[in-house]
Amino acid sequence: MSRKRRVLAGLAIAALVGVGALWQAVFSPETYRVFERPDGAYRVIVLRQPMIASMPGQAGDAPGIVRLVDRDGRRLGQADVGMVQMVQEVDWRGSRAFIRFVADWPLP
DSSP states (O other): OOHHHHHHHHHHHHHHHHHHHHHHHHHSOEEEEEEEOTTSSEEEEEEEOOOSSOOTTOGGGSOEEEEEEETTOOEEEEEEESOGGGOOOOBOOTTEEEETTTEEEEOO
16 A cells, blocks of 8 residues: 555544544533432433534423433433423332333332
């Protein structure tokens, strides 16, 4: 392979890596809210999917993902949510984590 081709291949790879990093930065979910059980054993993390075009004040209208994790960060459950603002509270009663209209997870 000639030097010119190696340089072009290197530039193409660098461009692909740059586009991939930009895509990840723009489209990766961001933390919207976190709810922790009073004893700290579990957390529910609400992640908001970025919206390309939205008006100011519409951050809660975005779709997202709700995750139940334990103290060590292990994922115990996950659910999609149409609008992250639907997650207003987590009911930690008994051995369940319940989010109205979104999820009902048993706790280990």
